[in-house]
Amino acid sequence: MIIVTGGAGFIGSAFVWKLNQEGIDDIVIVDRLGTKNKWKNLVNRQFAEFIHKDDFLPLICDDRVPFEVTAVIHMGACSSTTERNADYLWQNNYAYTRTLATWAIKHGLRFIYASSAATYGDGSQGFSDDHGKIPSLKPINMYGYSKQAFDLWALKNSLEGKIAGIKFFNVFGPNEYHKEDMTSVIFKAFHQIKETGKVRLFKSYKPEFSDGGQLRDFVYVKDCINTVWWLLQHPDINGIFNLGTGKARSWNDLINAVFAALGQKPDIEYIEMPEELRNQYQYFTEAKMDKL
Structure with a gap:
């Protein structure tokens, strides 16, 4: 099974579509649908199971995932740059990602996650994805900081050779x-x-x-998911990467x-x-x- 968190969201549902195009439907979508129309992104998508994000966390914390997993594509997050609840952003974007990454690495799974160009802040530190420059970045909103925090955690724990992070720019x-x-x-x-x-x-x-x-830097969502697919097919390519048009x-x-x-x-x-x-x-x- 391939786990796609945020699989009912914008980039996540597009990646589920890509998997279906490649003949893959052994997919578990982890997300929350809420009261809006996000459920419509699942229409005509083929997948094996949908699990609410809050129900999935105990499964991995207790090592009770009831199916065999080959990869985790972590696109789920609160993506609001104006969200003011810092505790929510920290738990949802940083802590959840850290728990998921730790579990994936423990089980030898491919782990690809969404970072963000919001980590670059006002751009005064440039837009290089060189690992040595990432610690100097200064996000200007809590969303960007929540993404930066996980990038820093991954680097501090020397995981850049084991996982792939993508700093998405302005996706449409x-x-x-x-x-x-x-x-x-x-x-x-x-x-x-x-x-x-x-x-x-x-x-x-x-x-x-x-x-x-x-x-x-505006980048089309299908270009993004083609890159995620390529990274999934090349588990030897790891690190934190920019993804825009340049x-x-x-x-x-x-x-x-x-x-x-x-x-x-x-x-x-x-x-x-x-x-x-x-x-x-x-x-x-x-x-x-x-x-x-």
């Missing part, structure tokens, strides 16, 4: 509708254009960036492309950014892709 694609405020700007732009004919973007509060000139694009450039795809003239309104977001906003991200 199908099945992200359940993420609400955390959906990609492409998803938001598409629906705003359909509903109002225009797109609202946050103004810039840094003089070196014009409104809409903020730059991010080329940043501005919000304006991206939104103009969405308007063009819909055959409409661009209409962008720049709005004030909430004050609580201004100190934790990334104005520039660009993956260094030399290693992967």
